[in-house]
Amino acid sequence: MDYIALQEKRGANYVLLEVNGVITSNTFTEMQGKVYDMINKSNLVLDLSEVQKIDSSGLSVIMAAHNDGEEIGNKLYLMRPSLDARRAIESTGFLDTFNVIQSVTEVL
Numbered sequence: 242m243d244y245i246a247l248q249e250k251r252g253a254n255y256v257l258l259e260v261n262g263v264i265t266s267n268t269f270t271e272m273q274g275k276v277y278d279m280i281n282k283s284n285l286v287l288d289l290s291e292v293q294k295i296d297s298s299g300l301s302v303i304m305a306a307h308n309d310g311e312e313i314g315n316k317l318y319l320m321r322p323s324l325d326a327r328r329a330i331e332s333t334g335f336l337d338t339f340n341v342i343q344s345v346t347e348v349l
Contacts, residue, residue, distance in 0.1 A: 243262070243263045243265050243267040243268050244262045244263065244268065245260065245261070245262040245263060245264060245268040245269075245271050245272060246260075246261040246262055247259070247260060247261075247271065247272060247275060248261075249275070249279075252286075252345055252348065254283070254284055254348060254349075255283055255284040255285065255286050255318070255345065255348045256279045256282070256283045256284070256285055256286070257286045257288060257320075257345060258272075258275060258276065258279065258285065258286070258287050258288065259288040259291070260272065260287060260288060260289055260291065260292055261291040261292070262291070262292070262293065263292065263293050263294040263295070263299075264292060264294070264295045264296070264298070264299025264302070264303075265294060265295070265296045265298060265299060266296060266297075266298040268299075269298040269299050269301075269302050272299075272302060273302045276302055276303075276306045277305070277306060277309065280306045280309050280310045280315055280317060281309065281313065281315070282315075283315060284310075284315050284316045284317075284318065284348055284349075285306065285310065285315065285316075285317050285318065286318040286320050286342070286345055286348060287303070287317065287318070287319050287320065288320045288321060289319055289320065289321065289322040289323060289326040290320065290321040290322070290323055291323065292322070292323050292325065292326040293323070293325055294325055294329070295325070295326050295329040295330070296329070299329075300329060300330065300333055303317070303319070303330075303339075304333075304335065307338065307339060316340055316348075316349070317339065317340065318339075318340045318341075318342050318347070318348060319339050319340065319341050319342070320341075320342050320343065320344070320345065321342075321343055322341065
């Protein structure tokens with residue numbers, strides 16, 4: 242069964258959303274509302290280190306959040322993407338589009 246767990250933390254100039262589980266057509270709606278709300282208010286760091294799978298639905302949420310942030314001057318950061326998350330993002334050809342970081346200390 243697909244599952245997703247989300248935990249929110251706040252920093253000085255960002256919101257951190259720790260994502261655990263899978264971001265698929267069965268789970269993306271749980272993440273979608275939070276991500277869109279957060280990116281409209283602040284820089285957003287998605288910790289993808291515990292993500293086991295991302296499908297096209299999950300990739301769409303991440304790409305839309307990136308684009309929304311760019312429009313209003315907020316940045317989306319992908320922190321420590323797991324091997325599966327990195328492969329999924331690389332498969333789109335857009336990995337270089339994202340700000341991939343290893344620690345929240347890299348948030349500008």
